[in-house]
Amino acid sequence: MSKDQTRRRILEAAGPVFAEKGYDAATVREICSRAGVNLAAVNYYFGSKEQLYVETLQYGRDPEGQHDQPLTWPADAAPEDKLRLFIEGLVRQMLGERAPWHRQLMLREILQPTGACRQLVERHFRARMDQLLGILDEILPPEVPLSRRQQIAFSIVGQALYYRVASEIVKFLVDEDQRQAHFGVDQLAAHILDFSLAALGLHPGLAVPRPEVTHEPLEP
Amino acid sequence: MSKDQTRRRILEAAGPVFAEKGYDAATVREICSRAGVNLAAVNYYFGSKEQLYVETLQYGRDPEGQHDQPLTWPADAAPEDKLRLFIEGLVRQMLGERAPWHRQLMLREILQPTGACRQLVERHFRARMDQLLGILDEILPPEVPLSRRQQIAFSIVGQALYYRVASEIVKFLVDEDQRQAHFGVDQLAAHILDFSLAALGLHPGLAVPRPEVTHEPLEP
DNA sequence: GCTTGTTTGAAACAGGCGTATTATACGGCC
DNA sequence: GGCCGTATAATACGCCTGTTTCAAACAAGC
Incomplete structure (x- = not known):
């Protein structure tokens, strides 16, 4: 060999x-x-x-010298669509079972950094953060200060990260059937996008009755 | 002895x-x-x-037989105020440096459960979850299904949890000065409350210009 | 074919861990 | 006082860890 x-x-x-x-x-x-x-x-x-x-x-x-291109979209896409793609990628990364081990390693470095390779980890996450901040640039009015943009970005990422770090909690707070039915990757991505767009003011809030909602059977 | x-x-x-x-x-x-x-x-x-x-x-x-009363508020308080108190408590729990070790242990059990005491941990977090769901009951219209309420609750908790689990990331994504100035317990609690209330539709979204904002100096 | 430098293999080492054992000291009771 | 169940102490055990050692196998150059 x-x-x-x-x-x-x-x-x-x-x-x-x-x-x-x-x-x-x-x-x-x-x-x-x-x-x-x-x-x-x-x-x-x-x-x-x-x-x-x-x-x-x-x-x-970087197994073969090729950078992993995180996510791409047409530059002229609507900001909402970019945000949707970003969040979908995020959730998929957090919940995807067949996550390649590299993502998992990076996540481990977030949660409890070993310090062995600050630089590498730092570059990785800064790139994604900048990506998200870029999207927010197109949504938020220019007078919103950087610190607030960062807080908003963290609020978005935090929602997704939750399902990875607290998956055990989710597992016993919502029962199997509900989880199967409403906590898949797609549904969670949709919810987080809804929640975030509403928070940004691009959607009506979740508490206001939404006329376009399909009438589901009311819960008793 | x-x-x-x-x-x-x-x-x-x-x-x-x-x-x-x-x-x-x-x-x-x-x-x-x-x-x-x-x-x-x-x-x-x-x-x-x-x-x-x-x-x-x-x-x-339960060191001496006294249950730790998590959070209390007057029953007739406005839902927004209850949510504010809840979030403030949450953030304080996540970021408070002098966190009593018991909270820290529970958090560890979230992130990587040892399984040694499922029951205990389960009871602890279910109580808090029910508390939050109770608040949401007063805010959300009754036709919002349980699964959606749970997702919303996780979105709120996730925002706060982020600053605990990803504190290292925050530390190098926003520089020292900004952190000192805008990422204290009070500011983060205020932001998460804003973000969440906006998402729920009780506040205008963060992207719409807010007339009541005190005019801070614009960033260059 | 032999030598030389490099790669493999199996075993051993030193240290830390949770745990078990054994022996000593304490404190109330007849 | 003498005794005995209990609490402390010191040490040893067995295991697993990362790392080292050293001899054997190998490939290449001449």
């Missing part, structure tokens, strides 16, 4: 393990076992577990 | 340690060291680290 081959195999095995268990709980033994390489290989190729972690994050971000 | 005395000392030492480091990273050696008791005491009094953890959570919830 060629030299770079085993290196790659270690990286590809390390990704899911780190993503699932976190840095501390992941063991180099499991990584090596999954990769089918010897235990010593990690320290031979990477020097230490920590360095392997850093390089795994880099590898995940 | 009396028997119950050391028991209490262990519990009170275990609280902060578990809260700061989490179940796995916390060690009984540190707990015993902080409590000034022998290493064997934990297993003597609690049988195992896990059981100590469970009893620590219970002890934190």
